[in-house]
Amino acid sequence: MGAGIAAAFALAACAPSGYNAADYGNAAEPASNDVAASPGATADPAATSDPVAQADPDATAPPGSEEGTELTDSQVTNKLTGTAVKRMGEVVENEDGFVLYRFDGDSNDPAKSNCSGDCAAIWKPALTNDGKPTLKGVSASVVGTVTRADGTKQLTLKGWPLYSYIGDKQPGQWKGQNVSGKWFVIKPDGAKNLTCLPAISKPVAPPASEGSESDSADTGSSSGDYSY
Template sequence: MPRRIVPNLVAGIASVFLLGACGSSNDTGTAPAVVAPAATTSSAPAPSASASAPGDAGGSPGTTASVTATSVSGAGIVVTDDKGLALYRYDKDEPNPSKWTCKGACVKTWIPVIVQDSVGTSGVAQSLLGTVHRNGQKQLTLAGWPLYRYVGDTAAGQLNGQGKDGEWYAVTPSGGKSTATVTPAG
């Protein structure tokens, strides 16, 4: 029995490397967006978040299975992920067609929101959701804006990234940027 496990394990690892190489060749973030509404339900739990995207610094990006319009004290209604963490948009990105510009060191602070095949919604119009290709994966967009998490938000209800560098803003359910002035926690 042990003799079969090792060859199968080696074949499985080789397959992962080959598949990874196929999806990362020339993905620069300038390719046209593929914006299609996501399905409305998901019963699978989302994997945990990581601080980098494939091809940017190694590791797996954070994924989400749902987005929700959430009232955050002092900030109004913003969009959060399935863990209650605020989602942000970046003024340097482009919404039509969707184009991401945060890469390299940027994704260590601003984690792209990666989705699988379906995203549930609550208080966010399904028709406003889409994706843009990012290093062989799908980054979630809202009204065309690629979405991110801020590494400084460690609990639901925090908006520590709001207004950072005058370019990062919590996203509203319509895809706009929150105009709230928030005092960072700590």
């Protein structure tokens, strides 16, 4: 009984401010099949590969696409800032102050994004035109790009493609931490930030299609049996 109370208290202390710990799902589930849940854990051997990201050799642009088409300012990530937030510590934020993540389903050597379709609607790729965002607290030596299957370019850190999470409704939130046991806040050096590791939770549902009466992502609810 006492151990259960302690575990519940620890989870609540680990959750982002104003976030119900119950929303993280079953606290009895293992944190991940390859991630230790001990406080302050930062080891990540996979994050120490060649800092120069390589383009995915298998990625191809769809028929009719034009290489070199410029994305609009609203579509790209123009700034990467290494900073710190409460409870989590080191994070990387985009120009709007939203925390960025990395996905265990991707690879960093060579760099490759395996998040597309509904996955990319939930986890927004940090797209770029020239791969040269303004940097603050992030070394240019670890910033690179990878070409996605649709021909767009995505920013990487130590080869890991970067994403924001639509479940984060305010700058500085990190509700995507340990979603599906595969998504983690990324540190300025490209490693996973495991300082705070809530229980595995499901991602929010993809945004409702145009004309739908509701959008479960707006409510922050989880839905469906998503593997991403």
